[in-house]
Amino acid sequence: MRTLIVGSGFVGGALARSLATDGDSALVASRRPPGLEHDADPLAPQWIQLDATEADDCARVVESSGADTIVLVHGPSDVTWCAQHPEEAVLGHLKAARNTARAADVLRTILISTDNVFDGSVPLPDERTPANPANAYGRAKLAAEEVFADRPEACALRVSLIYDWESGENGKWLNFFASCALRLRAGE
Numbered sequence: 001m002r003t004l005i006v007g008s009g010f011v012g013g014a015l016a017r018s019l020a021t022d023g024d025s026a027l028v029a030s031r032r033p034p035g036l037e038h039d040a041d042p043l044a045p046q047w048i049q050l051d052a053t054e055a056d057d058c059a060r061v062v063e064s065s066g067a068d069t070i071v072l073v074h075g076p077s078d079v080t081w082c083a084q085h086p087e088e089a090v091l092g093h094l095k096a097a098r099n100t101a102r103a104a105d106v107l108r109t110i111l112i113s114t115d116n117v118f119d120g121s122v123p124l125p126d127e128r129t130p131a132n133p134a135n136a137y138g139r140a141k142l143a144a145e146e147v148f149a150d151r152p153e154a155c156a157l158r159v160s161l162i163y164d165w166e167s168g169e170n171g172k173w174l175n176f177f178a179s180c181a182l183r184l185r186a187g188e
Contacts (some may be wrong), residue, residue: 001025004065005045006052006100007073008034014069016045027065030074049057052096055103062103070104072097072144073112079137080162086136090143095146107156113141117158 001024005012008030016026029050030035050061052074061072074096076082082089100109116138117131148154157160 002027002065002067003068003069003071004029004062004067005071005073006030006050006096007075007112008032009046009075012073013044013070015073020045027067029061029065052099053092055099058096058099059103062100062107067107069108069110070100071110071112072100076140077137078117079135082136082140084100086139089140090135093140093144094147097147101147101154106153109148109151110149111144111154111155111156113145113158114138115144115158115160117145154177 001019003019003026004015005016005026010027012028012030012099013034016028025137028045028046029048029052031049031051033047033049034044048061048065050117051057052072074093076089076092083121097111114137115125116135117133118125118129118138119132119134121132129130131138131142131145133142145156148156160164
C-alpha cells in the first residue's frame with residue numbers, strides 16, 4: 001500500500017512512521033519540510049514539497065506519488081490563529097480539500113477532522129449528531145469535510161486535540177502543550 005499524507009506535522013509524521021513499521025510505504029507532502037527530528041528518524045518517510053491550496057501543484061504530487069490512499073492532515077490547525085483569521089482558515093482548508101478531491105478522483109481519501117465541528121451541547125456526539133461548530137477551526141474543518149461528503153471512497157475522522165512535544169525548530173509552529181512548556185521553562 002502506498003499512502004500520500006498531506007501535512008507533515010505531528011499526526012502526519014506519526015501516521016507515516018506507523019505505516020513504515022507495518023511495511024507500507026508513505027510519502028509526506030507539505031509546504032515546509034518536517035522538523036529536524038524527521039531526518040534522524042530511521043522510519044522517516046520521503047518528503048515532497050506541496051502547496052495543497054494550488055490546484056496544479058496538488059495534481060502533480062497526487063499523480064507522481066503513485067498513492068492508492070490519501071490522508072489529509074493539513075492545516076491550519078492552530079485554533080487561536082483560526083479565530084484571528086477565520087476567512088483564511090476556511091479558505092485554506094477548503095482549497096486543499098477541493099484540490100485533493102479533484103486530483104485524487106476515485107482514490108480512497110481520509111480527512112483527519114476535529115470534534116470542534118460540534119459545539120459541545122451533546123455530551124457524546126456521533127455520526128448522527130448534526131455538526132454545529134462553535135469556533136473558526138471547526139468551521140474550517142467542516143468546510144473540508146463537506147467536499148468529501150458524497151464520495152463513497154472518502155471518510156472524515158473527527159479526533160479530539162492531539163498534543164506531543166514539538167521543538168519549534170525549522171520554523172515549525174508550536175502546539176499549545178509545547179508552547180506552554182517552553183514558556184514555563186523560561187520562567188514566563
